[in-house]
Amino acid sequence: MSNLNIYDNLKEVPEEYLKPITGGRLKGMSDIKPQWRIMRLTEQFGPCGIGWKIQNVNFTYQTKGEEIVCNCSLEFLFKHENEWSEPILGFGGSMFSTVEKNGIYVSDEAQKMAYTDAISVATKMIGMASDVYMGHSGKYEGSSNESQKSEEVVPIGIAPTLKKVIDKTTDLESLNTIWNNNTSLHDNLDFIKLVALKRADLTTTVEGLAKIFNSVQKLHTDGDFVSQFTAKKKSLVDAKNQKQTA
Template sequence: MKMDNLELYNRVRAVPDEAKKKITGGRLSGMTDINPMWRIKKLTEEFGPCGTGWKTDDIVYETVPAIGLAVVVCTLKLYVKNDDIWSAPIFGVGGSMLIAKEKNGPYVDDEAYKKAYTDAISVACKSLGFGADVYWDKDKTKYNHETKPQSTPRDPDRVAYMYELIRTLCGMTGYEEASVHKSLERKIRKPITGFSAEDVERACDMLNGEILKAGGAV
C-alpha cells in the first residue's frame, strides 16, 4: 500500500529526549548532540534489519591531506525497502578529521572512518525526514503551538566539523581563517556565529567542495 507523502517524514522527524545529549561546557554549551544509533534504530523500526530492510552500497572513502591535517570524506548510497521493493539510491556524504592539530601536536583519530560513514548515513537519512525537527527549526510539530518560532540547537559535532574544515582549507591554500569566515558569511548572509543547523550543513558542503578541489590540485 502506498504511503502518504509525509507519513514516514512525520514518524521520524522528532528526536526523543533519550537520544539527545545536552552540552554543558565549552563554546558548544547549550547545544544538543544526537546519538547516531537513534537513526540506526529508526531505520530498523521502519524498514527491518540492516541487510534485509535497509542497506548501504557504493561506499567510497577519500582522504584529503593538508599541511599537518587530513580529512576523511565518505560517500554512500542508502537503500530502504517498502512493500518488498528496494528504493532508488539515497545519496549521503559525511566527513571527519583523521589528523587534527592540537596544542600538544597532531592527533590521529582511529575512528575517523567510522565517524565519516555514520555521518554519511545521517545525511542520507535527512532526505527521508529523520530528525527534521532538529535540523529545521521553522517546521513546527503538533506539540508546538507557539506563534513565535523556537530556536533549535545545532548539532555540536557538525559545528566543530565546520570549523575543522575551515582550518583544513586554510592549511591547504594559505587562506586566512577570517577571510574564509567572511566568504561563508557573504554566501549564507548572516554571521557565522549565528548559522542555523541548515546553514552549517551548507557551509560544510561548500568547504568540502573547496577542499576536494585543492586536494585534487596537489
C-alpha cells in the same frame, strides 16, 4: 498512503536520544545518538540488510594545511512495499589528524565517525530526525546559536596554535615573519584573511589600512572581511577627527 507517512514517522527525536555537545564549535547544542537512527530504521523498514541497507561506501582523505580530513560517501536504500528504493546519496566527514597544542592527534575512529555522519545526511532525505534539522530542537535550535557564536572558530587547514599565535602578535614585523614561515598557506583564503585582519588591527593610519585592503583583492567579495575593514576605517577616522578637534 500519504507522501509524508514515512517522513512523519521518522521526524521526531525523543529527548533521551539527544546528547549535549560539551566542547568545540557546537558547544551548548545537542547531537543525536547514532544508535537511535539504527533503531528507528529497523522499526520502520526491518533489520539492516533486509529492510534497509548501505552500499558503495567510499572513503577519501583530504589534506588541509597540516591537518587531514576523512570523507565518506555512500548510498542508502530502503524497502518499501517489497521494492527497493533508488539509492540515496550521503556524504560525511570527520578529522583524521588534528594539530593540537601537544602535537598532532590522529583519530582511529575517523572512518566510523565519517560513516555515521554520511548515514545521517542520507537518511535526512526521508525525514529522519527532521524536527532537529528544522530547528525544533537539538543541534540547530535557535536558542543554542548564542553558544555557537561565543565559541572560537578555527578555519579548516589552519592549526589552532597558529591562529592563537597570530591573535597574540603585537607588531607587524612578527606578523610578517609568521607569513613568511607559512608559505604553504599563502593560497589559503582563511590564512590570508587572518593575517590581513591582524595587520589592519595593528595599523594606525587610514592610508596604511587602504594599502592592506588593496593587497588582498581575493577577499573583496568576503562580506565579513569587508565589514571588519569598514569598521576599522571608521574607528581610525573618528580617532583622527577627535585628535584634530582636541
